[in-house]
Amino acid sequence: MTDSQTFLAAFLLIFQWGGDLWEIIGLSLRVSFTSVAISTLLGLPLGALLAVERFRGHHAITIIVNTMMSLPPVVVGLFVYILLSRSGPLGVFGLLFTPTAMVIAQTFLITPIVVALSRQHLQQEWDRVGEQLCSFNISRIQAMPTLFWETRAALATVVLAGFGRAIAEIGAVMIVGGNIDHLTRVMTTAIALETSKGNLELAMALGVVLLILALLVNAGVHWLTHWSARRGAG
Amino acid sequence: MSSAYPKFKQVNFSINGTPLLKDLNLSLARGSLTVVLGPNGSGKSLFLRLCHGLLKPSDGEVLWGDSAQRPPQTMVFQKPVMLRRSAMDNIMYALRNYPKPKRVECARQALKWAGLEDIAGRMATVLSGGQQQRLAIARAWALQPEILFLDEPTASLDPGACDYVEEHVKAMHESGIQILMSTHNLAQARRLAQQIIFIQDGRVMAQQPVEEFFTQPACVEAYEFIRREFVIDESAAQRLHKEP
Numbered sequence: 001m002t003d004s005q006t007f008l009a010a011f012l013l014i015f016q017w018g019g020d021l022w023e024i025i026g027l028s029l030r031v032s033f034t035s036v037a038i039s040t041l042l043g044l045p046l047g048a049l050l051a052v053e054r055f056r057g058h059h060a061i062t063i064i065v066n067t068m069m070s071l072p073p074v075v076v077g078l079f080v081y082i083l084l085s086r087s088g089p090l091g092v093f094g095l096l097f098t099p100t101a102m103v104i105a106q107t108f109l110i111t112p113i114v115v116a117l118s119r120q121h122l123q124q125e126w127d128r129v130g131e132q133l134c135s136f137n138i139s140r141i142q143a144m145p146t147l148f149w150e151t152r153a154a155l156a157t158v159v160l161a162g163f164g165r166a167i168a169e170i171g172a173v174m175i176v177g178g179n180i181d182h183l184t185r186v187m188t189t190a191i192a193l194e195t196s197k198g199n200l201e202l203a204m205a206l207g208v209v210l211l212i213l214a215l216l217v218n219a220g221v222h223w224l225t226h227w228s229a230r231r232g233a234g
Numbered sequence: 235m236s237s238a239y240p241k242f243k244q245v246n247f248s249i250n251g252t253p254l255l256k257d258l259n260l261s262l263a264r265g266s267l268t269v270v271l272g273p274n275g276s277g278k279s280l281f282l283r284l285c286h287g288l289l290k291p292s293d294g295e296v297l298w299g300d301s302a303q304r305p306p307q308t309m310v311f312q313k314p315v316m317l318r319r320s321a322m323d324n325i326m327y328a329l330r331n332y333p334k335p336k337r338v339e340c341a342r343q344a345l346k347w348a349g350l351e352d353i354a355g356r357m358a359t360v361l362s363g364g365q366q367q368r369l370a371i372a373r374a375w376a377l378q379p380e381i382l383f384l385d386e387p388t389a390s391l392d393p394g395a396c397d398y399v400e401e402h403v404k405a406m407h408e409s410g411i412q413i414l415m416s417t418h419n420l421a422q423a424r425r426l427a428q429q430i431i432f433i434q435d436g437r438v439m440a441q442q443p444v445e446e447f448f449t450q451p452a453c454v455e456a457y458e459f460i461r462r463e464f465v466i467d468e469s470a471a472q473r474l475h476k477e478p
Contacts, residue, residue: 128315131283131311131315132309132311132315134288135308136327136328136330144329150317151319
């Protein structure tokens with residue numbers, strides 16, 4: 001089969017595919033959305049704290065968080081595997097090879113991204129408005145909701161960037177999820193499996209769906225950036 | 235109760251061991267309009283920020299009356315700081331502790347006072363520099379502070395906008411608000427101030443009533459600073475240069 005025939009067959013498969021495809025896409029989205037939601041809830045307050053407060057070890061923590069943005073997914077996968085394996089500290093919960101394990105691994109990967117990028121945006125905003133807010137007798141902690149609101153467009157792009165990383169990730173979810181059919185198989189692990197089996201049409205079809213999702217995420221980021229620029233928001 | 239408002243007692247301010255403001259021992263009269271003058275980098279903005287409590291002294295203390303508790307006060311900065319919301323919402327944000335109906339009423343009054351009713355619904359961050367500074371002053375007025383700090387509020391404004399700011403600063407002072415303002419504009423200082431504080435190299439070199447400062451400056455540094463724009467009594471200049 002030529003490359004173009006493979007590509008055509010892949011497109012046909014997308015439209016012909018039944019429940020299995022939607023199950024894989026659904027699980028991919030569920031795992032990614034959940035981990036992004038948890039990372040956002042943890043990461044934004046931490047980013048804000050690093051942006052507005054100065055304390056002993058602030059620089060060291062900032063450098064560590066920035067470094068963790070480029071954590072290798074397989075290392076995170078291995079770390080979470082050890083944590084959740086039967087003999088590990090959280091082994092009693094029996095979470096290994098479940099979607100929950102995949103969410104935990106992705107949360108470890110995405111949270112540093114949310115913390116580091118949000119800190120940058122929030123610190124810029126704090127430098128701009130901090131003195132004025134203090135002049136209104138607002139404490140640094142009280143100022144955080146205002147900072148979130150003022151930088152809402154930029155923070156939305158941070159969250160979308162986290163989602164982009166989560167949905168395209170394979171190393172960590174393969175290790176802690178195990179790519180089990182109907183249980184922990186997501187788009188990236190399914191692509192790896194089908195490619196290794198020589199089932200290129202299927203792998204390509206999944207790849208196209210993944211690309212469309214990535215395209216939608218990027219279009220969202222682009223639209224938000226333009227919308228905020230037009231409104232004078234940051 | 236002491237009439238010194240505020241009173242600096244042996245205040246020093248340094249960053250990473252570098253002294254930026256030194257041996258500040260002075261007091262301002264309650265309700266006065268004081269202008270802080272000095273060359274670039276002399277410490278005028280730091281002085282205002284120390285007074286306002288945005289910075290904490292490295293040594294010494296700033297007293298308000300007989301206590302360290304700051305009275306209601308706010309600050310207008312050289313570059314107006316606007317939140318990304320409408321002009322009206324910017325004022326309402328500063329009044330966040332008021333009940334909503336009062337907040338709306340006060341914000342409307344402030345916009346009217348500043349002649350900005352027609353831009354109430356416009357995004358504050360896209361207004362011109364002059365309009366943003368007018369809005370910043372209206373926001374400060376809405377808070378009805380006991381003391382208002384203005385850090386070079388006309389530095390980047392055209393003459394019309396400068397006149398506007400001066401008129402409104404005067405109006406606020408006449409309504410009982412104490413003003414402490416820094417500027418590079420000597421003519422403006424002479425028009426507005428009751429008293430001048432002259433700072434150079436982080437030290438208060440002179441604190442004098444305005445006319446006395448411009449005719450009989452207390453130190454040679456102040457004389458050198460103002461002589462380019464103002465003709466000063468020759469004998470005063472000779473006296474200053476003879477003094478060690």
